[in-house]
Amino acid sequence: MEAEAPGVPQQPVVLARRRSAGEVALRVAPIGIPYLILIVLVAIYGSLQEGVFSREELNIQTAATLTLLLVAAGQTIVILLGGIDLSVGGILSFSTALAATRFGEGGSTMAVWIALLVLIGLGAGAVNGFLIAHLRLQPFIVTLATWSIWSGAAFWVLPTEGGIVPESYVGAVNNAWVGLSVSTWLVIVLIGLWVWFRRTRLGVSIRAVGSSETAAYLSGVPTARVTIAAYALSGLFAALAALFLITQTASGSPTVGNDFILNSVAAVVIGGTSLFGGRGGLGGTVAGAFILTLIASVIFVLSISSFYAPIVTGGLLILAVLANSITDLVARRRAYR
Amino acid sequence: MRSELLRRVLSNRPILLAYAGALGLFLTTSAFSTGFASENNVRLLLVQASFIGIVALGQGFVILAGGIDLSVPWTLNGAAILLTLFANGSNAPLAWAIPLVLALGALVGLANGLGISVLGVNPIVMTLGMNVILAGGLLVYTNGSPTAAAPSHVEYLATGRLGPVPVNTLVWAALAALATIVLTWTIFGRQLYALGTNRTVALFSGIAVGRVTVITYVICGITAAFAGILLTGYTGQAYLGMGDPFLFSSVAAVAIGGASILGGSGHYLGTVAGALILTVLAGLLPILNLNTAALQIIYGLVILGTVALATLPGRQAVTR
Numbered sequence: 153m154e155a156e157a158p159g160v161p162q163q164p165v166v167l168a169r170r171r172s173a174g175e176v177a178l179r180v181a182p183i184g185i186p187y188l189i190l191i192v193l194v195a196i197y198g199s200l201q202e203g204v205f206s207r208e209e210l211n212i213q214t215a216a217t218l219t220l221l222l223v224a225a226g227q228t229i230v231i232l233l234g235g236i237d238l239s240v241g242g243i244l245s246f247s248t249a250l251a252a253t254r255f256g257e258g259g260s261t262m263a264v265w266i267a268l269l270v271l272i273g274l275g276a277g278a279v280n281g282f283l284i285a286h287l288r289l290q291p292f293i294v295t296l297a298t299w300s301i302w303s304g305a306a307f308w309v310l311p312t313e314g315g316i317v318p319e320s321y322v323g324a325v326n327n328a329w330v331g332l333s334v335s336t337w338l339v340i341v342l343i344g345l346w347v348w349f350r351r352t353r354l355g356v357s358i359r360a361v362g363s364s365e366t367a368a369y370l371s372g373v374p375t376a377r378v379t380i381a382a383y384a385l386s387g388l389f390a391a392l393a394a395l396f397l398i399t400q401t402a403s404g405s406p407t408v409g410n411d412f413i414l415n416s417v418a419a420v421v422i423g424g425t426s427l428f429g430g431r432g433g434l435g436g437t438v439a440g441a442f443i444l445t446l447i448a449s450v451i452f453v454l455s456i457s458s459f460y461a462p463i464v465t466g467g468l469l470i471l472a473v474l475a476n477s478i479t480d481l482v483a484r485r486r487a488y489r
Numbered sequence: 490m491r492s493e494l495l496r497r498v499l500s501n502r503p504i505l506l507a508y509a510g511a512l513g514l515f516l517t518t519s520a521f522s523t524g525f526a527s528e529n530n531v532r533l534l535l536v537q538a539s540f541i542g543i544v545a546l547g548q549g550f551v552i553l554a555g556g557i558d559l560s561v562p563w564t565l566n567g568a569a570i571l572l573t574l575f576a577n578g579s580n581a582p583l584a585w586a587i588p589l590v591l592a593l594g595a596l597v598g599l600a601n602g603l604g605i606s607v608l609g610v611n612p613i614v615m616t617l618g619m620n621v622i623l624a625g626g627l628l629v630y631t632n633g634s635p636t637a638a639a640p641s642h643v644e645y646l647a648t649g650r651l652g653p654v655p656v657n658t659l660v661w662a663a664l665a666a667l668a669t670i671v672l673t674w675t676i677f678g679r680q681l682y683a684l685g686t687n688r689t690v691a692l693f694s695g696i697a698v699g700r701v702t703v704i705t706y707v708i709c710g711i712t713a714a715f716a717g718i719l720l721t722g723y724t725g726q727a728y729l730g731m732g733d734p735f736l737f738s739s740v741a742a743v744a745i746g747g748a749s750i751l752g753g754s755g756h757y758l759g760t761v762a763g764a765l766i767l768t769v770l771a772g773l774l775p776i777l778n779l780n781t782a783a784l785q786i787i788y789g790l791v792i793l794g795t796v797a798l799a800t801l802p803g804r805q806a807v808t809r
Contacts, residue, residue, distance in 0.1 A: 236613060287797050292557065292613050293740075297792040300737045304785030311782070414617050427611045459633070462625035466618040470610060477609045 178483050182424030182432060182476070186439035189422075193446040200453045211333035213445060215325070218335045219397040221441040223412045224419035225342060226277075226389030228437045231420050233382045234362040234429025235284065235291035240390040240416060242302025243276050244409030247394030249306040252315025252404025262318060269391050276302065277387020281380030299413070306406040315404040325399045335396070339438070346434040358382050362429025418469040419444055426476050443468075503747025503755075503799065507762035510745075514766060518773045525772065532655050534768050536647070536723065539661040542764035543716040544735045545742035546668050547598075547709030549760045552743050553672075554705045555685045555752030556605065560616040561713040561739055562732035563623035564597050568717030569727035570627055573637040580642045591714050597623065598710025602703030628729070639721040647722030657719060664712075668757040681705065685752025737788040738767055744795040767791075 198204040223240050230237045247269050255262045276298065283294045325334045332340075349355045357378045360368040369375045393412070398404065423440030425432025447468070448461045519526035544561055551558045568590045575586035597619065604615045649656040672678040680701050683691040692698045716735070721727045745763035748755020767788070774783055 238613075283793070283797070289793075289796055293744075293792065293796055296737070296740065297789040297796070299789070300785050300792070301789030304782045304787075304789065307780070307782035307785065311780075414621050417614060417617070421614065427614065457629055457632075459625050459628035462621045463629070466622035466625070469618045470604065470615065473610045473614050474608055481609075 175486065178479060178486070181479060182426075183436050183439075185475070186423050186436050186443060190439045190443050190446070193443060193450065197446055197450050197453065200450065207331040211328070211336055213442065213449070214339055215333065215335040215400065216449075217441050217445040218338060219393045219400070220412060220415055220419060220444060221339065221342070221438060222389050222393035222396060223416040224423075224437045224441050225346075225434055226386030226393075227416040228420045228423075228425055228432070228434050229358060229382050229389075230291075230386045231417070231425050231427060232362045232429060232432060233358050233379060234365070235379070235382070236417065236427075237277075237280065237295050237383060237386045238292060238413055239276065239280055239295040239298040239302060240386060240393075241409035241411075241413040242299040242306065243273055243387055243390040244394045244397070244412055245306040245406050246302045246309070246409075247273065247391045248398055248401075248404040248408055249310035249315070249406055250404075251394065251398050252317055253310055255316075255318055255321065258318035258320040262321060266395065269395060270388065273387040273389075273391025273394075274384050275387070277390070278380055278384040280387065281383030284383065285376040285379035303406065303410075306409075310404050310406050313403060313405040313407075317398045317402045317404075322399050322402050325396075338396075343434065343438065350433060354378065354381055359430050362431075364430075414469070415444055415465065418465055418472070421469060421476060422472040424472075424476070426480055427473065428480055431480075503795075504759035504762065507746050507759050507766065511762045511765040511769065514769045514773070518769055518776065521773075522776045525776075528653070530772075532650075532653075532658075534765075534772060535658045535661075536655050537771070538764045538768035539657050540716050540720050540723070541735065541738045541742050541767055542661055542761055543664060543712050543719070544739040545746075545760045545764055546664060546757060547705075547712035548739040549743045549746070549748060549755065549757055550668075550681065550705040551709045552740075552748055553681050553685050553752055553755055554702055555688060556612045556702065556705065557740070558598075558601065558616045558706060558709045558713075559613060559736060560597065560601060560619040560623065561709065562734075562736045563620050563627065564594055564710055564713040564732070565717035565720065565735055566727070566729065566732035567597075567623050567627050568594055568714035569721040569731060570631060570729075572643070572718050573639055573721055573727045574631075576640045576643075577637050578640060580640045583640055583642055587718060590718060591711055594710040594712075594714025594717075595707050596710070597714075598707035599703065601710070602706035605706070606699040606702040631729075633729070638726050639724075643718060643722035644725065645722070647719045657723075660719070665757060665761055672757055677701070677704070682753055685749075685754070687753075737785070737792070741788045741792050741795075742767055744792050744799075747795075747799070749799050 194204070203209060223244065226240060227237055250269060250272075251265065254265045280291075280294055280298055283289050284291050327334055329337065350359075357368065357373045358381075360371065360373050361375050361378050365375055368378075390409070394409075397408065401408075419440035420432070420437050421427060421440070422443055423432065423436030423438070425436055444465055447464050448458070451458060451461050451464070515526075524530055544565065548558055548561060571593065572586055572590045575589065576582045601612075601616055601619055604610045604619075605612050645656065646660065647657050651659060672681070680691070680696045683694065683696055684698060684701055688698060713732075713735075717727075717732065720731060724731070742763035743755065743760050745766055746755060746757075746759030746761070748759065770787060771784055774780065774787075
């Protein structure tokens, strides 16, 4: 089977059998449930707060979600591969630290540093991928170690929260077109890119490796290269997330990325992507990321302490993992029957 | 009986290397800094190493059985905060407060273990989620600012001395002896190694895989809570974030001590050496004009390096 052949099976193929209602439910549930939760949350939020259903509110919520969504986009790719990337927190912190200390007055210095940050993200991710693919080390231990390394580097560059991001850079996101802000357009572009990417040779290969590395390898997928590319993309997205985050905070922080590690995994898993790899995609992750932001908004509107947000997030995450494990198990049982 | 322990330790080159490394590092640092080898500083190093060592005891059990516990930072922090709140500066409540806090630690471990082995939640997600839930819960409970000071008996436990030896070191030594006995001579110890080596084979050999897994996380919850109690005694109070460094350092100590991160090999005696190495390293940094940023980078490199070394000779088959 060629690597670019469309529709590489995500589960063992069951030929000549019509899909029963159960099978259709199994396919729809992972992506349907997060959007259902999202709709319910929007409804709750809308009933508590005036003017939720406006473009202004959409822009506000999108700006609040985009950093997480970018990190989670990278995390989606890695989890689809069957891995996990804990180092995104370190890369994100390090990138904001560099940006807040090196951008200077803006202009050409800043342009060079933006390019450098993107390259650092790609490189950091590629190193993770290399260690995992070629030394055959466990993804979580490699990225746990590089999380520590990049966090240390972030502290080195910027010991405490602060630094300055030039006004010209921060102001750039305030532009709008047809009433939609830059961040909203970025989400639309991101979804568009995904629609294209999932059909590319790399996109299909990533899901193939996630479904079964051995089968992918035997089918001629260059698994090592695919692994490196997937982690490199995750690093890249962490750096891009930092480039957006600094427009919101106008400063850097050596610890800011740590909040995004669990939340990015949570956005992916709540979005219905399986931690076993191969199943899911960015469509669900978008819902997952917005769900997490809306939970914080609803908690805020109800004027409950914001300390409750992580409790709700953590609980929802574990529930989602549980639901995924169960659908995975049911899907496998059905497939082998 | 003794030969069994000797055989295990002597046949485990990483453990011997870890002790050689700890000694070498200590001697090198002493050469650079005059006061480093002084009696007082050695005592201080032992006390500081004990915190990493005790957290790494539970972490080591979990890793040995093929899991990982990323919830140790806030289990430790929670124990410290709750103990100071319960005791409120006096010694009388300690009689029930210490057992209660240890039991709560065990409860956290039990929740982790049940989630992982019964419900089949991925260990990283389960324990990382637990860490965040605990952090949120404690922030809610303390409203962001814990206050009470550590009772004097707890301070004695962490900083007191019996003759020339710190009480804390005696406690650690007792725990190390207990861990050694459990790992070397008990059925549970053998089951741990079996489980970490090959889960399926262990299951087919009649080991209660789920129960053993749960017990490792319970042990990890208890040791993290106990380290939290000792650490409040050492610092004199509990504060938010005091557990954070222990996420990396506990895993690093286990890795340096020669335990395979895939489970199935290693011994607590190696982890003790790992804790000593990390502590001496932390003491070496100020002498070299390096700060905690460097320490984090070193933690990362050490985890990567030791894990890569341990995996290289007999490359694992496709295990991912």
